[in-house]
């Protein structure tokens with residue numbers, strides 16, 4: 001089976017020309033990291049974890065370092081991961097002071113009988129697993145501080161495009177297994193304790209070898225209400241192409257709730273799609289030695305992978 005990995009760096013308003021290059025490089029690097037693992041015989045789970053961890057470490061994206069701030073000015077992060085081989089999944093919500101929530105989600109999946117740990121319990125589990133804590137301020141960037149300030153000034157602005165960011169990946173490995181991973185700082189100025197779609201299997205992502213894998217981004221409350229990832233895969237099960245399935249699922253969310261967002265999709269044969277209803281979504285896909293990268297509609301560039 002030819003391996004494939006697709007990543008996204010979040011749906012949102014237009015990326016400024018000043019940031020565009022950094023954002024392109026960030027998603028390209030993450031996809032290349034996942035692809036390297038896959039071509040060396042690594043699993044889809046390892047590939048999505050590595051790709052998402054690379055994006056969590058990149059301050060350009062709303063996950064890990066670079067996460068948006070809650071109403072108190074703190075970082076609280078959500079993440080989830082799932083294997084399409086046996087539907088095993090792990091997630092964390094409202095976690096603080098760790099660099100890579102996606103790695104903690106994987107530990108929840110592999111070392112506990114549960115699917116989701118939150119807040120204090122997740123912190124205690126992280127400590128028991130030897131996951132190092134980082135000072136909260138280390139995850140806060142100047143950009144996220146400014147965004148919170150701006151958001152507080154424009155408090156009545158209900159523009160759903162502002163809910164940008166979140167990172168995610170889907171992959172298919174040589175053995176035919178699929179997986180997804182999604183990680184986020186959530187939405188700026190959220191209430192303390194707010195949990196979005198990202199740690200919820202079926203909303204923030206889904207993976208099942210019988211169909212494929214999906215990772216989502218956008219307005220979390222809307223995504224939760226339509227279970228966006230599962231909805232997109234449902235359309236694939238019904239025989240739609242990946243492009244059609246993504247368009248139908250995102251269209252439903254927009255017409256029912258005026259919710260905007262994006263989705264990356266992969267099927268068990270290795271076809272893939274990246275689609276969004278917000279102004280932009282940074283994404284990258286690696287397959288057959290080629291790297292495809294896009295940010296705004298119609299600006300896809302294709303290069304050879306080393």
Ligand SMILES: NC(=O)C[C@H](N)C(=O)O
Nearest residue numbers: 163164166186196218220
């Ligand atoms: N930008 C995002 O994708 C945010 C994420 N879906 C959330 O609502 O938490």
